Amino acid sequence: MNREADASGRAPHSSVDGVRDKRATILDVAAAAGVSRQTVTRAMNNMPGIKPATRERVQQEARTLGYVPSRFAKGLVQGSRTSVGLSIPGLTNPYFPAFASSVVEAATQRGWHVVVDDYGHGESSGLSSVQHLAPHVDAVIGYLGPHTLNANDLLSGRPLLVLDRVSGEAGAGISFDYPYAASLALDHLALRGSSSVLYLDAIISMTTAADAPAVEIPLHVAPLDDGGGTDAGRSEPVQLSVRGKAFVELAASRGVGLEVVSAGESAEAAFTSLSARLASGPCPDAVLAFNDLMAAGALKALSAHGVRVPQDCVVMGMDGIPLGRLLAPELTTLSLDLRAVGRMAVDLVAGLIDGSLVPGSPESAVTVRHELTVRESA
Amino acid sequence: MNREADASGRAPHSSVDGVRDKRATILDVAAAAGVSRQTVTRAMNNMPGIKPATRERVQQEARTLGYVPSRFAKGLVQGSRTSVGLSIPGLTNPYFPAFASSVVEAATQRGWHVVVDDYGHGESSGLSSVQHLAPHVDAVIGYLGPHTLNANDLLSGRPLLVLDRVSGEAGAGISFDYPYAASLALDHLALRGSSSVLYLDAIISMTTAADAPAVEIPLHVAPLDDGGGTDAGRSEPVQLSVRGKAFVELAASRGVGLEVVSAGESAEAAFTSLSARLASGPCPDAVLAFNDLMAAGALKALSAHGVRVPQDCVVMGMDGIPLGRLLAPELTTLSLDLRAVGRMAVDLVAGLIDGSLVPGSPESAVTVRHELTVRESA
DNA sequence: AGTGATCCCGTGAACGTTCACGGTACAGAC
DNA sequence: GTCTGTACCGTGAACGTTCACGGGATCACT
CATH class of the missing domain: 1.10.260.40 (lambda repressor-like DNA-binding domains)
Incomplete structure (x- = not known):
């Protein structure tokens, strides 16, 4: 009974x-x-x-x-399967889904689960995404952008792995060697004989950085007057991305003229900003884009203005997403082995979880280098 | 103490x-x-x-x-946040990450979590993915391809929502109205005056369908002899995709000549197969691709063969992913409002979870229609 | 000294499932 | 009739955390 x-x-x-x-x-x-x-x-x-x-x-x-x-x-x-949370900022750039898939692949091989949270919608920041995820996973991998390591407090002891970590910041993470990437790009452009380079930078909305108010961003700074310039343009207030800073600094140290145009982080915004720039000034020899998506927009803008790529102007992207191979001309880019990065992220998290890796240690912060993928556009 | x-x-x-x-x-x-x-x-x-x-x-x-x-x-x-599992077949086609993101977005608005499992790696089928996911989530949304509704048994009572469900099969799901999509496409092509149409179909690897052995798939069937054809070609053994079948049947009922070329489901495979086909026969007026990715490959193949799009031959894709707008020429396609589909999927799952929707009922099986997005390529 | 009020901190209970074990019924064999 | 085995089913315990409540200090004020 x-x-x-x-x-x-x-x-x-x-x-x-x-x-x-x-x-x-x-x-x-x-x-x-x-x-x-x-x-x-x-x-x-x-x-x-x-x-x-x-x-x-x-x-x-x-x-x-x-x-x-x-x-x-x-x-x-029954004892749990470990599961990790993954915070990414959105879908509009295929780079993030591709990265997410590489993490899922690596995690699946370990028998782990991956909870994906896409915080690109609405006004929520990456931090709120981590907070949302934290109670339900064993660790978080976060593509939060730089300067968000205080997210650690939200996790109540669980490990956090930050991607695109700014080298020098504490905590576990994977960072990219942007100075090296910049040298790859500028070396290649020098080889192609480009003298006037335009860097198409992304405006990263940093809603989380309270100390960095939304500054007025001029459409372009450092006007391209080829050598003996007035430096009036250089003093304008502009907020460079971390990538952009690496390119600007390396170009300055080499004495290469580098013009910066800022645009939203999308192909459409890149198209609009570059089109405006092309309408109001001489055409550069080379366009270097913040990422492949913006490079795609740049290609369209150049094509719309009758500039032939690569004959009149070369174009380089960054990220190495498969999209680049479908464009016409195929995109030369600084590519990343995303599968390796995903595997690396999962390995690091595994170390953090089982305690063989401590967040402050040098081993918990690895640096990945881009490599040059030469195709048709440069 | x-x-x-x-x-x-x-x-x-x-x-x-x-x-x-x-x-x-x-x-x-x-x-x-x-x-x-x-x-x-x-x-x-x-x-x-x-x-x-x-x-x-x-x-x-x-x-x-x-x-x-x-x-x-x-x-x-504390009482659980509900979480749904999402099975998708991979990352190579941006369509799936985009769909995943739309589900994540809709689920996040409800405060749900999404556990993503990408079963495209290795030999595992979608069924094993569902099995992997089932114990850890409250419901599963599965892009499993058709004929996999027996996955229901693996869930021990949890709801399963199947995407790209074949209309007529039982169970809850979202299906696409391929006959309607085919009519949209063929109407548009008729308007453009295309008389000889090539359909670039995808070879879907159906490892789960035991009753469908891997048949020999000829490179192309139904040779394009424009009207009074011998039907020798038509009798060759070919396994059409569900989409392909809709196109073939509609074309047949309208008396339109439709040649089918099968290729792997990637831009590269599409490029290879179509290139081979172009080298060995007359060029069609129009190419209709299984999806946008294959259409991108088709564009490259046509361009490599000196065929101008859309002057000499028009091209249409299917899915409506953002990639299409970046190609040159921009891709005309049958697009899907993925955000709406994701929201719909989550709504359906919500109904299934709270019991207001029962898996067999007509309300649990919705049909979504593509819409025509005309851009440059057709 | 007594009395509350306030601030810390600890203890039983509960969440819903599975594991390990123990029990009952019924069959067949002696 | 008793014994042994087998097939089926039920009961305590445990998993690790939070909630609700209760108790002991400490302090201020009568």
Whole structure:
């Protein structure tokens, strides 16, 4: 005789004017089928030691009650599969989905789960995404942009791995060697004989950085007057991206003229900004874009203005996403082995979780280098 | 005085020759800090009612022990955020990441989590992905391709929503109205005056369909002899995709000559197959591709063969991914409002979870129509 | 000294499931 | 009739956390 959970007066799945009660538990099913918890477990999980008729009856009762086993209770008693959260800023740039997939691939090989949170919608910052994710995963991999390492506090002890970490900041992360990338690009352009280079930088909306108010960003600074310039343009207030800074600094140290045009981080914005720039000044020899997507926009802008690529002007992107190979002309770019980066991220997180890696240590902060992929556009 | 968990002889995080014991629990931290469970909880979750010094000491102890709160125990007592699993076949086609992001967006608005599983790597089928996901989520949204509704058995009562569901199959799902899409495409091509159409179909690897052995797929069937054809070509064994079948049938019913060329589901494969076809026969008026990615490959193949688009031959894709706008010429396509589809999927799952929607019912199976997006290529 | 009020902190209970074990019924063999 | 085995089913315990409540200090004010 079954005596568990007989005190509940009302049915667990009754709907009173549209509002449903709490979810049915295993005890509700057991009571309804006239059996015990354990028998319900055996029926639901297809375990042996149960009469087929009973199994069928229990499953039927579970179905009508809308019983769904609690994955928490199950995970609690059975021991968990580890799962990591992944914060990325959106889908408009194929780079992020590609990165996400590489993480999912690497994590799946370890038998892990990946909870993806895309914080690109709405006004929420990456930090709120981490906060959203934190209670439900064992660690977080965050593409939060730079200067967001204080996200560590939100995790209540769980490891955080920051991507595109600014070298010099504390904490575990993967950073990219932008000075090296810049040298690859400028070396290649020098080889091609480009003398006037335009860098198409991205305006990263940093809603999280309270100390960096939204500054007025002029459309272009450092006018391209080829050598003996007035430096009036250079003193304008502009907020460069971390990548952009690396390019500007290296160009300055080499004495190469580098004009910066800022645009939103999309192909359309790049098209618009570059078109405006082309309409109001001489055409540069080379356009270097913040990423491949913006390079695609640049290609369209140049083509619309009758500039032939690569004959009149070469174009380089950054990221190395597959899209580049579909463009006409195919895009020369600074590419990243995303599969390797994803694997690396998962390996680092594994170390952080099992304690063999501590967040402050030098081993927990790796640096990845881009490599030059020469195709048609430069 | 604290008396809990004092019987454990060994430290919970001691590492003996690289092998670590079980994870530290809240009781271990409590014992180490000389306080109780509840105090540890207060310290970790930044709750009031605790002396700052104590909070600090507890957090320090938690850190050295490597304590990570069990999300299962937490979820069990606090009531769970619902989370859905998402099975997608890969990253090479931007369509799937875009769809995934749309689901993540819609789910996030409800406060849900999305666990993404990408089963495109290795030999695993979508079914094994569902199996992998099932115990850890409240429902599964699966882009499993057609004929995989038996995945329902793997879920132990949890709802399954199938995408690209074949209309006529049972179960909850979202299906696409391919006959309608085909009519849109053929109407538009008729308007443009195209008489000979080539359909570039995808070879979907159906490892799950045991009854469909890997048939020999000829490079192209139904040779383009414009009207009074011998139907020798038509009798060759070819396995059309569901989309392809819709196009072929509609073309047949309209008396339009439709040649089918099959290729792998990638831009590169499309390029290769179409290039081979162009080298060995007359150029069609129009190329209709299985999806935008293959259309991109087709554009490159045509361009390589000196065929001008759209003057000599028009090209249409399918899916409407943002990539199409970056190509030259910009791609005319049958587009899908992916954000709406993602929202719809989440809404359906919500209904299935709370019981207001039953899997067999007509309401649980919705059909989405593509719309024509005319750009430069056709 | 007594009395609240306030601030810390600790203890039973509960969340919903599975594991390990123990029990009952029924069959067949002696 | 008793014994042994097998098939089926039920009950305590445990997983690790938070909630609700209760108790002991400390301090101020009568």
